[in-house]
Every structure is written in C-alpha cells, then in structure tokens.
Amino acid sequence: MDRMEQLRELLNQSPKDSFLRHALALEQEKAGALQTAIRTFEELLADDPAYVGSYYQLGRLLEKIGQPDQAIACYENGLMYARKAGEKRAQNELQSALDELLYD
Structure with a gap:
C-alpha cells in the first residue's frame, strides 16, 4: 500500500482530520495531480481556516499553475x-512568499 492509499484509509476513519488532509494534498502534488491537490487544500481550508500551514502550500501551487492573483x-x-494564532514562523514564511510574488 502506497502512502496516498494509507492516507485515504486513515481519512475514511477521520474525514475532517486537517493533518491527514494536508499530507494527502502534498502527496497528490508529488504525484503531479496539481488540480486535485489544490482542491484538497481548498476544502481543508474551507473546513479549518485556522490550519495556517496549508496556505503556504496552496499559494505555491496556485503560483505554479499560473494564478498569481489567487496565490496573493x-x-x-x-x-x-x-497573526491571530501568533504563529510567527508561519507569518514570516507567508510574508516572504507574498513579497516575492509582489516585488520580484
């Protein structure tokens, strides 16, 4: 059983688990299924908007497929x-990605 299958099996038991959904989206991206990964990240963030790690990954994917306005x-x-969560590392990562997109 590959990693994606394992994640799907775990998600059958815990369908709203944000960590598992994030991991699945990363595996989908790695497999080249960019649109599927984007959809997985979007659904995750719709259900759990405070899962800040997924914004960076989703933004990167949106940049990769040529949608800079959506990435911004x-x-x-x-x-x-x-900011609300006080997650400084995530703030710095997201700000750097935003600045790079806006000013490079």
Whole structure:
C-alpha cells in the first residue's frame, strides 16, 4: 500500500482530520495531480481556516499553475490567520512568499 492509499484509509476513519488532509494534498502534488491537490487544500481550508500551514502550500501551487492573483489572496488570508494564532514562523514564511510574488 502506497502512502496516498494509507492516507485515504486513515481519512475514511477521520474525514475532517486537517493533518491527514494536508499530507494527502502534498502527496497528490508529488504525484503531479496539481488540480486535485489544490482542491484538497481548498476544502481543508474551507473546513479549518485556522490550519495556517496549508496556505503556504496552496499559494505555491496556485503560483505554479499560473494564478498569481489567487496565490496573493491565499497568502494574505494565511497571514491573517497566522497573526491571530501568533504563529510567527508561519507569518514570516507567508510574508516572504507574498513579497516575492509582489516585488520580484
């Protein structure tokens, strides 16, 4: 059983587990299923908008498929939630990604 299958099996038991959903999206990206990964991240964040680690990953994917405006919005939303949660590392990561997109 590969990692993606294992994650899906675990998600059958805990379908709203944000950590598992994030891991599944990363595996989907690694397998080249970018649109599926984007959809998984979007669904995760719709259910758990405070799961700040997914904003960076989703923003990167949106950049990769040529949607910089959506990536900017994603990074900005992530920054808002990271600030609320006091997650400085996530704030710095998201701000760097946003600055790079806006000013490079």
